Amino acid sequence: MLKGMLFVLVSAVGLSLALKNVPPPAGAEHSVLPLNHRQSQIRDYLLAALLVGMMLWFRLLLPVDFSTKPMMVLQLFPVILAAVFGGFGPGIFATLLSSLAVGWIVRHTLSGPEQSLYMQLQWLFLTINGVTVSWLCQQLRNKTHHVGQQQRLLDAVIEGTDDVVFTKDNTGRYQLVNQAACRAFGRDASQIIGRTDIELLDPAQAVLWQQNDAKVRQQQQVLHFQEQIQAADGNTLLYSVSKGPLFDHRQQFCGTFGIARDITAMVEQKRLLQRVLEGSEQGFWEWDLQRQRMQVSDRFETMLGYQPGEMNVRPENWPQLVHPEDFAAIQQSIEQHLQGLAPLHEVEFRARCKDDSWRWVLTRGKVVTRTADGAPLQLAGTHTDIQQRRHNEETLRLAELMFAGSYDGMMLVDADNRIIRVNPAFCRITGYSAAEVEGKSPRLLSSGLHEKGFYQQMWHQLQQHGFWRGEIINKRKDGTVYTEMLSISVVRGADGYIRQYIGIFADISQLKAHAAELDKVANFDALTGLPNRRLLLSRFNQTLIRALQTGQRCAVCLIDIDGFKQINEEHGSAFGDRVLLTLSHQLQAVLRHDDTLARLGGDEFVVLLSDMPALPEGNHIVKRLLQAVNRPLQLDNIEITLTSSIGVSLYPDDNADPDTLLRHADKAMYQAKEAGRNRIQWFDPEHEREAQEHRMMLEQLHEALQQHQFVLFYQPKVNLRSGAVVGVEALIRWQHPQRGLLSPAAFLPFIEGSELESQFGQFVLHAGIMQADSWLTEGIQLEVGINISASHLLNVDFAAQLSGLLQHYPQLRPGQIELEILESTAIRDLAAARDALVRCQDFGVRFALDDFGTGYSSLTYLRQLPVHSLKIDQSFVRDMLEDPDDHNIVAGVVQLAQVFDRSVIAEGVETMAHAKALLSIGCELAQGYGVARPMPAAEVTGWIRRWQSAQPWLQLQDDDG
Numbered sequence: 001m002l003k004g005m006l007f008v009l010v011s012a013v014g015l016s017l018a019l020k021n022v023p024p025p026a027g028a029e030h031s032v033l034p035l036n037h038r039q040s041q042i043r044d045y046l047l048a049a050l051l052v053g054m055m056l057w058f059r060l061l062l063p064v065d066f067s068t069k070p071m072m073v074l075q076l077f078p079v080i081l082a083a084v085f086g087g088f089g090p091g092i093f094a095t096l097l098s099s100l101a102v103g104w105i106v107r108h109t110l111s112g113p114e115q116s117l118y119m120q121l122q123w124l125f126l127t128i129n130g131v132t133v134s135w136l137c138q139q140l141r142n143k144t145h146h147v148g149q150q151q152r153l154l155d156a157v158i159e160g161t162d163d164v165v166f167t168k169d170n171t172g173r174y175q176l177v178n179q180a181a182c183r184a185f186g187r188d189a190s191q192i193i194g195r196t197d198i199e200l201l202d203p204a205q206a207v208l209w210q211q212n213d214a215k216v217r218q219q220q221q222v223l224h225f226q227e228q229i230q231a232a233d234g235n236t237l238l239y240s241v242s243k244g245p246l247f248d249h250r251q252q253f254c255g256t257f258g259i260a261r262d263i264t265a266m267v268e269q270k271r272l273l274q275r276v277l278e279g280s281e282q283g284f285w286e287w288d289l290q291r292q293r294m295q296v297s298d299r300f301e302t303m304l305g306y307q308p309g310e311m312n313v314r315p316e317n318w319p320q321l322v323h324p325e326d327f328a329a330i331q332q333s334i335e336q337h338l339q340g341l342a343p344l345h346e347v348e349f350r351a352r353c354k355d356d357s358w359r360w361v362l363t364r365g366k367v368v369t370r371t372a373d374g375a376p377l378q379l380a381g382t383h384t385d386i387q388q389r390r391h392n393e394e395t396l397r398l399a400e401l402m403f404a405g406s407y408d409g410m411m412l413v414d415a416d417n418r419i420i421r422v423n424p425a426f427c428r429i430t431g432y433s434a435a436e437v438e439g440k441s442p443r444l445l446s447s448g449l450h451e452k453g454f455y456q457q458m459w460h461q462l463q464q465h466g467f468w469r470g471e472i473i474n475k476r477k478d479g480t481v482y483t484e485m486l487s488i489s490v491v492r493g494a495d496g497y498i499r500q501y502i503g504i505f506a507d508i509s510q511l512k513a514h515a516a517e518l519d520k521v522a523n524f525d526a527l528t529g530l531p532n533r534r535l536l537l538s539r540f541n542q543t544l545i546r547a548l549q550t551g552q553r554c555a556v557c558l559i560d561i562d563g564f565k566q567i568n569e570e571h572g573s574a575f576g577d578r579v580l581l582t583l584s585h586q587l588q589a590v591l592r593h594d595d596t597l598a599r600l601g602g603d604e605f606v607v608l609l610s611d612m613p614a615l616p617e618g619n620h621i622v623k624r625l626l627q628a629v630n631r632p633l634q635l636d637n638i639e640i641t642l643t644s645s646i647g648v649s650l651y652p653d654d655n656a657d658p659d660t661l662l663r664h665a666d667k668a669m670y671q672a673k674e675a676g677r678n679r680i681q682w683f684d685p686e687h688e689r690e691a692q693e694h695r696m697m698l699e700q701l702h703e704a705l706q707q708h709q710f711v712l713f714y715q716p717k718v719n720l721r722s723g724a725v726v727g728v729e730a731l732i733r734w735q736h737p738q739r740g741l742l743s744p745a746a747f748l749p750f751i752e753g754s755e756l757e758s759q760f761g762q763f764v765l766h767a768g769i770m771q772a773d774s775w776l777t778e779g780i781q782l783e784v785g786i787n788i789s790a791s792h793l794l795n796v797d798f799a800a801q802l803s804g805l806l807q808h809y810p811q812l813r814p815g816q817i818e819l820e821i822l823e824s825t826a827i828r829d830l831a832a833a834r835d836a837l838v839r840c841q842d843f844g845v846r847f848a849l850d851d852f853g854t855g856y857s858s859l860t861y862l863r864q865l866p867v868h869s870l871k872i873d874q875s876f877v878r879d880m881l882e883d884p885d886d887h888n889i890v891a892g893v894v895q896l897a898q899v900f901d902r903s904v905i906a907e908g909v910e911t912m913a914h915a916k917a918l919l920s921i922g923c924e925l926a927q928g929y930g931v932a933r934p935m936p937a938a939e940v941t942g943w944i945r946r947w948q949s950a951q952p953w954l955q956l957q958d959d960d961g
Contacts, residue, residue, distance in 0.1 A: 044086030048094035051078030056101055070106050070119070072126045079130040083137035091134025099127045164239065164260040167246060170253060172196045172213060184239075184262075186232030202230055216243045216256050227260070238264045283383035285365070287315070290377055303361075303385045305354035323350035323358055330363070337366065338376050345379070348386060360390040406504075409484075413501040417441050420500070429484070429507050431477030442503070447475040458488075462501075466490040471508070482509045525599040527577055528584040536598040536606055540658035543596075543610050547651060553614065555650045556658075557607040557622055558665040559587075559629065562643040562677045564603035571638070579640065582633055590624045606662070612650065615682065622648055622680050630678075643678035645669050654685040664688065697750045705759060709735050712767050713934035716943065717785070717905060717927040720915050723953035725944050726925060727783030727818070730768040731934045732760070753791065761792035766805060771937050772816055773809040780941060785818045787850060790827045793819075799839035806843070814844030820871065821861075822850050830864050837866050848905075852893060862900060870897050874908020874928065881913060891921045898922070916956050 055078045059071060075098035083091025102123060103110060109119040158165050158178045167176040177185075177192050185192055185200055197206040205228060212225045222244035231237050239260040246255040283300025287293075292315050298308035311321075319327055326349035337345040344366040350358040365381020403410055409426035413419055419437050427433055430445060437444065450473065461468045469487045476482060486505040493499045523535035531539065540556070547554045561583070568576040580603065587605060588597050596608040607625055612618045629644040647669025649661045656664065664683040672681035704710065714728040734742040751757050764786055772784040792798065806814050819840070827833045837847055849861055851873040862870070872893050880887040890906065897904035906918050909928030918926055932943055 044082070044090040045093050048078070048082035048086060048090040049097055051081050052094050052097040052101065054078070055098070066105055070102055070122070072102055072122045075102055075126055076129055076133065080133050080137070083134040087141050088134050088138030091137055092131065095127060095130025095134060098130065099123065102126065162262070164258070164262075166260075167255055167257045168213070169255040170217075172210060175255065184229055184231070184237065184260075205229060212241070212243060213256055216245055217253060220245045220253060226263075236264075237262055238267055281385060285313075285363075285381055285383060287365075287379040288377070289379065292316075296383075300383050303383070304351055304359060310354075321352050323352070326350050334379075345381065348390075351383075359385065360387045362386045408504050408506045411437075411442065411503045413442060413503065415498050415500065417501075429476075429482070429505070430474075436477075445474040447473045447481045449473045449481065462488060462490055466492070472505075482507050483512050484508060525601075528581055528599050530584055530588075530605075531596060531598040533598065533600050533606075536596065536600075536608065537658050539596050540608055540661075543608055544651060544658065546610070552610070553612040553618070553650060553652065555609040555612040555618060555622070555648055556661050556665050557609065557625060558600075558647045558662065558669045559605040559607065559625060559644050560646075560669050560673070561603035561629070562645060562673070564642075567640065575635065578635055579633060579642075582635065583629065583642065586628045586631055586633075587625060590628045606665075614653075615650075618650065619680065619682075622646060626678070626680060645672035645677050646680045647672055647683065648680060649683040654683055654688075694750060697747070698754055698756060701747060701751060701756055702759075704734060704736075705756070705763065709737070710760075710763065711735055712764065712771065712937065714771075714784075714937055714940050715927055715934040716932045716940070716947070717783075717925060718931055718947070718953070719924050720919050720926050720953055720956060721924045723948070723951060725782065725947065727785060728940060729785040729820070729927060729934075730764060730771070730787070732764055733934075752789070757789050758792045758795060761788050762801070764788075765802065769805055769809060769812065769817060773812045774937075775940070776812055776816075778941065780944070781816065782940075783816050783818055783846075785820050785848065787820045787822065789822065790833065793821065793836050794827075794829060794832050798836055802840060802845065803843055806845075815846060818846040818848055818868070820848045820850040821865070821867070827861070830861075834865055841866060851907075862896070862902075867902065869903040869905060872904065872906045872923070877906045877908040877914060877918075877928070878910060881917060887917070890918070890923070894921050894923045912952070912956065915953075919956060 052075070055074055059074055060066060062071070064071070079091055079094045079098060082094035106119055106123070109116040110123060161178070162180055164181040164184050165176070165178045166174055166181050168174055173194050173196055174192050177189050182189055182192065187200070192200065197209045200206070201209065209227055212223070212227065216223050222242055225241045225243065227239050227241050229237050229239065240263045241258055241260040243256055243258045245253055246257055248254045281299065281303075283303060284297040285300060286295045294313045294315055296311070296313050301308055301311045304311070313321075318330075322330060326347075329347050330349055333342070333345050333347040336342040344364060346362075346364045348360060348362050351361045353359050362384040363381060364384075365379050367376040367378070368380045369378035370376055403423050406423060406425055409429045410423040411419055411426055412421045418439055419442060422432075422434050422437055426437075430437075432444075458468050458470070467487070467489050469485075471483055472486050473481055473483050484505040485508050486503060489502045490498055491500040491502060523532060523538075524530065525532050543554050546552075564576065564579075567579060580599075584597065584599065584605070587607070591597055591607065592610075594610045598606045598608070600606055609621060612621065626644060626646055629642050633640045633642070647665040647667065649656075649664040649668065651661060654661060654664055664685075667688075668681040668683040672679050675681065711733050712730045713733050714730055716725055717727045717729060718725050732744055732748075734747055736742050748760075751760055765788070768784045768786040772782065775782055795801075806812065806817070821827075821833075841847070846869075847865070847867040848869040848871055849865070849867050850871045852862075852870045861867075870893060872890055876886045876889045876893075878886075880890050894904050903925065904923055905925035905927065906914075906923050907927055909915055909918065909926040909930045911930045914928070914930060915926055918924075932947070935943060
């Protein structure tokens with residue numbers, strides 16, 4: 001009995017556990033004991049009866065008394081089998097058969113006098129156990145059936161979907177894959193199950209997949225990824241993968257599951273759409289109305305100057321991105337579309353660029369997603385850059401305004417030379433209405449005043465250059481002619497063929513008339529009607545060009561009437577004007593056709609003569625002008641005879657421009673007046689060139705003086721008898737940057753009589769005195785001779801300037817400075833010169849007469865000027881050995897100096913023979929190349945040492961002795 005109870009208990013527990021692990025079937029709550037006999041089949045009941053019978057037969061075969069030990073537990077076996085295979089009905093049926101059969105066989109122990117409680121309990125537990133097992137088996141069958149049905153549904157879903165479904169254990173080995181996964185891997189399920197990604201994929205892909213699995217394992221939640229796989233055909237497929245964790249019954253992580261969808265085509269389509277949008281230069285936008293989120297494409301941002309992702313496109317920021325004048329229109333368009341009042345949202349607005357400028361944009365969009373009840377969820381659309389279009393539209397609008405409002409006439413003509421359109425100004429100028437000319441040829445405006453060649457040239461230029469501009473005379477509707485300034489432009493198509501002509505013209509008839517009046521006023525003399533200076537210069541240029549081309553000469557004659565002022569004073573200006581008018585007719589009568597007579601104003605006339613012969617033949621032509629002026633004039637019974645002074649400049653002998661030629665003729669005219677009037681004076685180009693060179697040299701000398709290009713050289717003066725160095729003469733030199741060191745003869749003649757003379761004299765004075773002071777500082781006391789010009793000496797403040805200069809060098813005695821006056825120049829005011837010398841001598845400065853014997857009044861200068869010494873000119877000293885006259889002059893000057901108690905020094909001593917001759921006549925002081933050449937100041941002290949060391953003067957004494 002205990003065994004039976006234990007068996008029943010174990011069976012019940014086992015079946016309960018089995019039922020616990022099976023999901024409850026749908027509708028299981030409807031019945032606790034569902035006796036559904038209709039689901040039993042006859043074979044299940046037959047099998048149940050057979051099993052019960054076989055077990056009874058088996059028990060009867062056992063050598064144990066059935067009545068005393070029925071072993072009722074054996075009868076549970078056919079009950080269990082019947083319940084397992086047939087369910088609750090066969091199980092109950094087997095239980096009933098077993099209970100009845102066993103109860104019949106042991107009936108004497110179940111009731112009556114031999115009844116046994118033990119047997120009764122066994123039979124009761126057999127019945128209860130059979131009912132329990134049958135019910136449990138039915139529940140197990142129900143759950144198994146439901147699980148199988150669910151499994152079949154799941155398998156159908158997994159296998160029927162195109163999404164890849166898989167599971168992996170915690171080592172990454174595949175446990176389950178569907179057919180979509182097999183197709184993705186290009187393998188059978190048997191080749192995938194139990195393997196890892198490393199075994200199935202490219203290593204790089206496998207590592208990425210495993211990293212994603214690790215993220216799921218770490219975070220233990222569903223994550224989303226994009227993963228690639230190499231398909232069997234070699235193509236790379238892109239999947240959107242959702243991976244999540246798997247847990248066992250202890251809620252411990254035991255693996256991952258994944259669902260992947262092939263998005264390769266979708267991504268490609270998105271890329272294609274993106275390329276289409278990029279190719280169309282349109283930006284794309286999406287607006288999630290529910291979450292108030294907006295997304296825009298890169299092009300939308302770049303068209304406004306931003307980098308992709310740089311813009312703040314949140315809906316609340318749009319008032320900052322849209323022009324204030326356009327924002328209301330955008331809001332209204334969106335509201336109308338959302339309310340169903342407009343099929344789409346479309347509006348043009350100005351968007352703010354990154355640089356704060358505004359750009360015109362066309363936005364179009366519509367609702368693309370709605371809720372189940374039709375409420376809009378999402379808007380999508382495009383942004384198109386219409387800045388150029390708006391610019392073009394504005395340009396067209398302005399062009400139309402210009403066309404309609406232009407004061408100039410405009411007409412558009414097609415390639416067949418038919419008028420397409422005209423503007424109001426065209427109608428106003430020509431008198432035709434638009435209807436009268438449209439469709440007709442512009443030839444209806446022709447005046448007939450132009451030759452055929454004029455139009456041929458116009459059309460030729462249009463064909464070659466696409467543009468023609470010029471004056472043309474046309475005819476109005478009323479027959480009157482007018483002059484217009486016409487511009488024609490060619491409009492060509494993309495194929496290069498002419499499509500239209502655009503003509504723009506202005507009526508310049510009044511301008512032409514006014515220009516003629518202005519031309520007369522600007523180019524002709526109001527009194528005589530002759531060309532004025534402006535027209536003269538224009539014709540002068542043409543004459544010079546023609547002369548240059550033909551090799552002929554031309555001349556310009558400037559005629560000034562002598563004493564014309566007296567005629568005006570005696571007879572009045574009106575009479576004088578009539579005289580000038582009559583004179584102009586007389587002059588015009590003697591000129592040739594190509595000659596030009598002009599009046600410059602007052603009583604000055606200019607005659608431009610072309611094809612002039614050279615002198616003296618050319619002088620005969622000019623004489624005709626002089627004779628025409630001399631012809632007596634009879635006005636108001638008053639006879640007047642005029643004379644004139646004529647200055648003439650001949651081109652190309654005088655190779656200059658017209659203005660310069662006129663100035664030269666003017667100079668020659670004044671020379672004629674100074675020479676006595678009523679004569680002709682020809683301009684001398686050579687003399688002018690010399691004067692020009694002189695002016696240029698003065699400019700160069702002035703610049704050189706400013707740039708400190710002048711230096712002083714010093715030539716020693718010695719006593720031929722004692723050998724003493726008595727002084728030096730300061731001689732100026734020009735350190736020219738290109739020509740090198742230049743002597744005074746190369747430049748001093750240019751400054752004589754100019755303003756530079758005193759500036760150079762002041763420079764030499766300052767430099768010489770400063771050098772004398774410098775030598776004194778070195779312990780060398782030398783008298784420095786400095787040349788001054790007569791004009792410099794006669795300056796009012798000469799003595800004061802010299803005194804002030806010497807005061808800057810207090811250690812220097814004024815007596816060490818000797819100023820040498822050139823006796824060869826004329827002193828215009830001897831009294832002023834004497835006064836200057838006296839004032840300078842008062843503070844100790846000495847004077848010498850330089851180049852004595854070559855000047856204007858040597859004895860006069862010697863008698864009236866208080867000089868201390870005479871310098872015999874080198875021209876006498878140089879030739880005294882060969883020329884007795886020069887010898888006598890030198891001897892005479894020496895004797896003259898002795899008479900006037902003046903010291904004397906000879907210049908130009910080139911040899912010792914000269915020195916000996918000078919000693920013989922009593923001249924002991926000398927300077928020249930025979931003594932020393934001029935030298936820089938730095939070389940003077942060295943020369944003195946060499947002179948004193950060599951003692952060449954002793955040779956003169958020995959020879960003399």
